[in-house]
Amino acid sequence: MTLEEVVAKFNTTPFLFAGSGITRRYYGLPDWIGLLTYFAQKVKRDQFAFQYYENKVKEMDNVDKLPEIAGYIEKDFNEEWFKNSHEIRTESQEVQDAVANGVSPFKAEIAAYISSLSVVKSEYKDEVKKLLKIAKNNISGVITTNYDCFFEKLFEGYKAFIGQDELVFSQLQGIAEIYKIHGSVNFPDSIVINQADYQLFRDKGKYLAAKLMTIFMEYPIIFMGYSISDPNIQGILGDIVECLPPEKVEALKKRFVFVDYQSDYTDCEVSTHSLVIKGKVIEMTKVVLSDFGILYDVLSIKKAAFPVKLLRRFKDELYTFALTQQPGPTMQVAALDDGRIDENMLALSIGLASTGVYGLARAVNSEQWYRNIILHDSVYSSDMLLEYVYPELAKQNSWKLPVWYYIKNSDFRSKLAENKAPHSYDEIVSEASIKRNKTAIAGRTAMEIWTDEKDNMFKAIRLLGFLPEDKIDVDQYEQILEMIFEENANILSSLEAPNRSNLNRMIRIFDYFRYGPNKKTP
Known part of the structure; x- marks a missing residue:
């Protein structure tokens, strides 16, 4: 066979x-033993650190020993983390926020460590x-x-x-x-x-x-x-x-x-x-x-009739309708007493209606809106996005959506979008934020920051969101953003909130300088 x-x-x-x-x-990424060895050595600073913990469970019978070893390492690691012995803590704000909310430092640091290595070879x-x-x-x-x-x-x-x-x-x-x-x-x-x-x-x-x-x-x-x-x-x-x-x-x-x-x-x-x-x-x-x-x-031989994410959406909306009797944003339902159909049938329409805009206001999320500015991959035109999506989506995002790209590429005149779009750099990045990050930026250009810090992408995108206006080179921002999205087109939907906010800020900066009223041409 x-x-x-x-x-x-x-x-x-x-x-x-x-x-x-x-x-x-x-x-x-390391296997389980490799992961535990890495954290054991952070605690003990010794090449035999894992063997030290392995020896603790040596006499235990009928148990899965690796979880027991992990428990011993976690106990010692957490004690050292709170003391900050040997500078065992990372600088990650996400780790510190997680611990502040009651997460074990061991687990928070494991999450940060794995995330830092999550780049395709x-x-x-x-x-x-x-x-x-x-x-x-x-x-x-x-x-x-x-x-x-x-x-x-x-x-x-x-x-x-x-x-x-x-x-x-x-x-x-x-x-x-x-x-x-x-x-x-x-x-x-x-x-x-x-x-x-x-x-x-x-x-x-x-x-x-x-x-x-x-x-x-x-x-x-x-x-x-x-x-x-x-x-x-x-x-x-x-x-x-x-x-x-x-x-x-x-x-x-x-x-x-x-x-x-x-x-x-x-x-x-x-x-x-x-x-x-x-x-x-x-x-x-x-x-x-x-x-x-x-x-x-x-x-690739076995193929679904529709993209599976659409099949899930159809099933989800049908399930919701069965429970609530309320159709979802992309589903229309004809009542059983509708004279246009047989009395024993139920008529459903799933997807955009014949007008082409039914449900569009809820069909595009903020990640897709931001991503389209870099990848230009939306199936909807800028006219449709400005007219039907922008009012509600921008409101949900405190009117901070980047919009100059859509204004430039649209024949539809949206006074709302033009009024809410940033007209100066300090509407995107405050002077106070720039000052707070001045030492870390150290006068570097965008590409210098990316080159120096790209092994820690989260730090790089954070710093790139706080450059002084006179340091902005829109071509460099475009190159960096294209590299980020080429590596992972869906990065915005996979990031945690703080990192997603930093990347969003980079895109708003790029959108303003590339397409806005004070655009910097190549």
Whole structure:
């Protein structure tokens, strides 16, 4: 059997069940032992720091030792963090804000550390582009135990659910969704890493299994980035198969594909594999390969009729209508007593109405508005965006939306937009903010700041949002913004609020000087 034949038999587009091997590959992130070793050495400043903590759990029987080790490291790390011994704290404002709100310093620093390393390695950019290409129509969703935001950045329009509680207590649509069952760096307190976290996770395992049951029974599941004996997989599958009668377990055989990475393979090998979990045999297809691009190419065969993010939106609005009897922003519903249709039928219209503008005011969010100024990728014209989107969206954003780009490229005259647009630099950046950042900027140009600080992009974009007006070079801002969005077109939707605000400010500066009344021409 070939991989093409396996995918051809899928009844629908698959879910990916992704483990740490995926972002170790693409981001170069450490594995669990590597992560704990890094933080143990920050506490002990010794090459044998991890072994010190490993020795503490040496005599423990019948326990998963890594969560226990993590708990010991966390206790010592937090004590040292509050003392700030050896300058163990990072300068990250996000970390300090998280700790101020009650998050463990250990988890807050782990989130910052992983985020700082989350850049695609150059040798895998082509492979990642293949994954990006199939995200729109060929993948139904993602389940992952990874903390990083690799999939959120790559899969535009997918909704992320963080942690068990959000998964269990949310209405899932089962399409264009990302289930981060061990937490996310965007919410450090959600990270599952120590023994107490894992015990809580196991205590609620049956609830999670029940929630995921529909996904496992309706979609093919491709496990990737895991060892086939990974306890995370074993535990979750164990909870699920416990709830299934034998004939349903048999049905999983056609749905489960396990990707086994082997570095010495030039092609791929397909075979069957059996796994015994809680006394039940689960058969699955095993695919051995080293180049994940082979998998992504083959997955392009199975394509959804519509982009999956639109399918999710349709399902979500239909579900909401069933509960509330109120149609959503892009759905019109004809009443059952409407004389134009049969009395036993319900007529639905989903999408923009024949006028082309129904629901448009709520169809574009601020991230899309900002991004379009750099990428020019909106499907709507500047005329439509100014007339139908700007009034409501600008109001929601305290009238701080960049708008000169749209004014320049529109025949529609919006007096509101022209009045609310910034007419001077200090309407975007206050003099007080410039003074506060003067020492850190140290007289550097925009490109010098980017070159010096780009390994810490969050710091770079913060400083670039506070340059004095006479230091603004609009060409340099354009180059930097294009590099940022070329790396991740969906970066605005994946950033936490403070970093997103800083990047937004950069775009407002660029918009003002490139397209505004005092524009600086190339």
